[in-house]
Amino acid sequence: xxxxxxxxxxxxxxxxxxxxxxxxxxxxxxxxxxxxxxxxxxxxxxxxxxxxxxxxxxxxxxxxxxxxxxxxxxxxxxxxxxxxxxxxxxxxxxxxxxxxxxxxxxxxxxxxxxxxxxxxxxxxxxxxxxxxxxxxxxxxxxxxxxxxxxxxxxxxxxxxxxxxxxxxxxxxxxxxxxxxxxxxxxxxxxxxxxxxxxxxxxxxxxxxxxxx
Amino acid sequence: xxxxxxxxxxxxxxxxxxxxxxxxxxxxxxxxxxxxxxxxxxxxxxxxxxxxxxxxxxxxxxxxxxxxxxxxxxxxxxxxxxxxxxxxxxxxxxxxxxxxxxxxxxxxxxxxxxxxxxxxxxxxxxxxxxxxxxxxxxxxxxxxxxxxxxxxxxxxxxxxxxxxxxxxxxxxxxxxxxxxxxxxxxxxxxxxxxxxxxxxxxxxxxxxxxxxxxxxxxxxxxxxxxxxxxxxxxxxxxxxxxxxxxxxxxxxxxxxxxxxxxxxxxxxxxxxxxxxxxxxxxxxxxxxxxxxxxxxxxxxxxxxxxxxxxxxxxxxxxxxxxxxxxxxxxxxxxxxxxxxxxxxxxxxxxxxxxxxxxxxxxxxxxxxxxxxxxxxxxxxxxxxxxxxxxxxxxxxxxxxxxxxxxxxxxxxxxxxx
Numbered sequence: 001x002x003x004x005x006x007x008x009x010x011x012x013x014x015x016x017x018x019x020x021x022x023x024x025x026x027x028x029x030x031x032x033x034x035x036x037x038x039x040x041x042x043x044x045x046x047x048x049x050x051x052x053x054x055x056x057x058x059x060x061x062x063x064x065x066x067x068x069x070x071x072x073x074x075x076x077x078x079x080x081x082x083x084x085x086x087x088x089x090x091x092x093x094x095x096x097x098x099x100x101x102x103x104x105x106x107x108x109x110x111x112x113x114x115x116x117x118x119x120x121x122x123x124x125x126x127x128x129x130x131x132x133x134x135x136x137x138x139x140x141x142x143x144x145x146x147x148x149x150x151x152x153x154x155x156x157x158x159x160x161x162x163x164x165x166x167x168x169x170x171x172x173x174x175x176x177x178x179x180x181x182x183x184x185x186x187x188x189x190x191x192x193x194x195x196x197x198x199x200x201x202x203x204x205x206x207x208x209x210x211x212x
Numbered sequence: 213x214x215x216x217x218x219x220x221x222x223x224x225x226x227x228x229x230x231x232x233x234x235x236x237x238x239x240x241x242x243x244x245x246x247x248x249x250x251x252x253x254x255x256x257x258x259x260x261x262x263x264x265x266x267x268x269x270x271x272x273x274x275x276x277x278x279x280x281x282x283x284x285x286x287x288x289x290x291x292x293x294x295x296x297x298x299x300x301x302x303x304x305x306x307x308x309x310x311x312x313x314x315x316x317x318x319x320x321x322x323x324x325x326x327x328x329x330x331x332x333x334x335x336x337x338x339x340x341x342x343x344x345x346x347x348x349x350x351x352x353x354x355x356x357x358x359x360x361x362x363x364x365x366x367x368x369x370x371x372x373x374x375x376x377x378x379x380x381x382x383x384x385x386x387x388x389x390x391x392x393x394x395x396x397x398x399x400x401x402x403x404x405x406x407x408x409x410x411x412x413x414x415x416x417x418x419x420x421x422x423x424x425x426x427x428x429x430x431x432x433x434x435x436x437x438x439x440x441x442x443x444x445x446x447x448x449x450x451x452x453x454x455x456x457x458x459x460x461x462x463x464x465x466x467x468x469x470x471x472x473x474x475x476x477x478x479x480x481x482x483x484x485x486x487x488x489x490x491x492x493x494x495x496x497x498x499x500x501x502x503x504x505x506x507x508x509x510x511x512x513x514x515x516x517x518x519x520x521x522x523x524x525x526x527x528x529x530x531x532x533x534x535x536x537x538x539x540x541x542x543x544x545x546x547x548x549x550x551x552x553x554x555x556x557x558x559x560x561x562x563x564x565x566x567x568x569x570x571x572x573x574x575x576x577x578x579x580x581x582x583x584x585x586x587x588x589x590x591x592x593x594x595x596x597x598x599x600x601x602x603x604x605x606x607x608x609x610x611x612x613x614x615x616x617x618x619x620x621x622x623x624x625x626x627x628x629x
Contacts, residue, residue, distance in 0.1 A: 040248045048239045048247075053232060059347065062243065066250050073255060134615040138235055141228045160229040192221030201224060 025082035028073075036073055043086065044069065047093045053161040054097050054154065056142035064100055068093045090172045094154060101150035140201050144194045152187035159184055231615050302348055303330040309337075315345040329353070332367040333374065346377070361393035368408070378403075381431070384411045399433035424486075437557065440487060440520040478506075478513035490517040491526070499526065503533040508543050515550060519557075528554045548572040549581040552588060562592050583609075587618030590625065599628050 019027070024042070027035035047068055051061035071092050079088050145153050151173075158169040170180040195201045239247070309325035312318045317325050317337065327335040327345070333353075337343055341360025347353060355362075356377035366374050366385045374385040379394040381401050388408020394401050403412060405423045412421045412429060423429055423440070431438045478490045494502045494514055506514065511534040518527035531547040531554065538544055552568035555561035569585040569592075576582060586609050594602035606625035609618060616622075 036251075037248060040251065041244065044244055044247060045239055048243075049236060052236045056232075058237075062239075062247060066247055066254065069247075069251050070254050073251070133620045134231060134235065137228065138232060141232055160226070161233050163233070188222065188225065192225050195224050195228065196221035201228065202221075 021085045022082040025079055025085040025088075028076045028085075029079055029082070031077075039072070039085075039089075040069055043089050047089065050090075050093060050157070050162055051097060054157045055100065056138065056145070060100070064093075064096050068096045071096070087171060091174060094172050094174075097154060098150045101153060104146070105150070137201065140198060144191055144198070144201075147194065148187055148190065152183050152190070155180055155183040156187040156191065227614070235615055302350065302353065304328060304348060304353075311345055315347075317343050317345060329367075331369070331372070334365045336363040336365075338362065357392065357394055359394060359396045361391065363389070363391040365389045366408070380433075382413050384413075401429075401431040401433070403429045405429075438520065439522060442488070478510040478517070482513040482516055487517040487520055490514055491521060491523065494526075499529070503529055504537075506533075508534060508538045508541055511537075512543055512546070512550075515547070515554075519550070519554060522557070524554050524557050545572060545576045545579055546581065548575065549579075549585050552585065556588070556592070562596055566592050566596070583613040583616040583618070586612065587616065587622070590618060590622060594625065599625055603628070 019038070021042075024035060024038055028039055044065055048061055048065045051064040051068075052058055055061050055064065068089070072089050075092075079085065081088075145156070148156065155169055155173065158164045158172060159166065164172070166177060166180055166184070169184075170177045173180060175183075305328050306317070307326040307328070308321055308323050309317050309319045317327075319325055319337075319339065322339050324339045324341065325337040325343075327337075335355060337357075338361040341362055342358040343360070343362065344356045344358065345353065346356050351371060352373040352375070354375040354377070357379070362376075364374070364376065364385065366388055368388075376383040376385065376392060378392050379396060379399070379401060381394075383390075383392060383403065385408075388410055389406040390403060390408070390410060391406075392401075392403045403410070403423065405425065405427050407425045410423050412423065421429060421438070421440070426442055428441050429438065430441070478493075481490050490513060494506075502514065503511070511530050515527045515530035515534070518524070518530060528551065531551045534541075534547040535544045535551075548568050549572040552565040552572065555565035555568060566589055569589040572579065572585045573582060573589070579585075586605065590602050590605040590609055593605055602625050606622035609616065609622045610626065613619065
């Protein structure tokens with residue numbers, strides 16, 4: 001007996017790089033294996049950069065990024081708004097960073113010795129190595145950031161190191177705009193005072209003739 | 213604190229934030245690939261743990277229900293799985309000193325400090341060396357030499373990674389024995405490689421320099437010079453089988469790959485540290501023929517090999533050939549910068565070097581070597597025309613590269629009366 005053939009057509013799988021964020025979010029929610037890799041390659045670089053700037057350490061930042069994406073992939077099915085995949089990922093990043101910063105403060109409090117602030121960047125964005133003077137400035141700067149509460153520190157980092165708008169920072173931190181403004185003002189005021197009272201930093205502006 | 217002080221503090225803070233923003237390198241492709249592998253591995257582990265926990269929970273639940281029905285109490289179960297234990301860091305012991313806060317190594321006597329790792333690697337720090345153990349993990353360690361001399365004997369292993377920060381240089385170790393020294397006062401770096409392979413990156417090196425058995429790298433930072441010399445004759449470069457294979461006619465399927473590789477043969481040899489081989493082959497083929505027919509990659513490799521061997525005339529000819537034959541390529545711009553470096557090394561070549569740096573800065577104001585070119589121009593202008601003429605260049609440098617390698621000297625020029 002002759003069986004009718006079902007129509008067969010060749011389907012070429014789309015290149016994941018051509019997909020929009022919402023399409024990628026749908027694939028992630030559907031548990032497509034390739035979506036994990038594409039999500040990582042699309043969003044891991046900005047998350048790693050955020051973590052490196054927030055923590056001042058490449059090694060810790062890389063660990064944080066892995067933790068963030070493990071959580072993102074584990075919770076992908078709970079994503080309610082596929083057009084907000086980026087915010088979804090960054091909100092995990094902020095939560096993990098906050099936890100990491102709190103843990104650091106707890107370790108510092110429990111330790112008998114004040115741990116030294118380490119700044120571990122192997123090179124600048126352009127590939128040139130960081131000279132010793134800049135390393136020292138960065139170490140002092142991150143030492144001051146270590147004195148801030150995690151929420152203050154993260155708001156400062158998002159606004160001034162990540163160049164986010166206040167609205168973006170508020171959305172990622174899941175805080176109101178007025179709260180973010182208040183936290184930022186407190187963080188900036190504290191840091192400015194500390195900078196001026198640190199002889200190793202106060203002269204930086206004079207030496208560098210930095211101009212905005 | 214006055215309002216004026218606070219305003220200054222805020223401006224300094226903004227400058228520091230800008231320095232921090234610009235100092236963070238983006239992740240490399242290798243780091244991204246490694247991160248994704250780690251995430252996959254963690255997911256796999258979490259899946260296994262969840263399944264195991266689920267089985268335990270099912271059994272526990274049955275037992276708990278029996279107990280609950282017996283005692284009439286309530287049972288609360290936690291589903292949270294314990295995260296997988298991190299691999300243990302390499303065990304090591306310290307002789308002649310101790311590790312203090314911040315990882316600094318403090319000498320207890322006058323005989324230097326020795327670190328012995330359980331897998332056989334040894335670090336020997338000469339007396340008076342100032343160093344810091346930055347990180348010891350399961351897959352290796354990272355140590356910083358701030359001043360002094362240290363020897364390393366690293367047990368080869370593809371799974372381990374050893375890194376040595378030496379002043380502003382980073383030495384990545386592949387399994388080897390070498391001695392490294394850094395003089396913070398004179399800013400001179402020296403690495404003597406007994407055997408194995410290392411790569412060195414940092415200012416002046418213009419990317420990574422690979423060193424092999426018996427080579428010595430000397431970097432004079434104030435002079436901006438890097439010199440590689442052999443401590444013993446060059447060994448055979450490639451096995452005879454590989455050479456014989458190379459002589460065979462390439463198959464049609466691999467011809468384009470072979471062609472690309474052949475066009476980069478000296479670039480590959482340079483990366484492997486075979487400087488003398490490059491120079492010998494160029495001379496065997498005839499320098500003029502080489503300059504007229506070598507690929508763009510090979511011309512730059514020849515120029516680098518000649519520079520590292522202090523054959524400045526040959527380096528200059530190779531760079532000029534690069535610019536003449538490939539005038540529109542980005543490498544022609546790089547060649548302009550490198551010609552400046554070559555001229556610096558020749559007698560009465562400083563003015564010509566400044567002209568080449570100007571040429572590079574005009575054509576590539578944001579190019580790879582822009583910071584270095586402007587820094588060198590500042591230094592040479594000071595030598596040729598005095599510090600007052602270098603001052604505007606220093607100001608320009610600090611405005612454009614506040615965290616650059618020459619920021620320290622630039623500040624000194626700006627502060628000078």
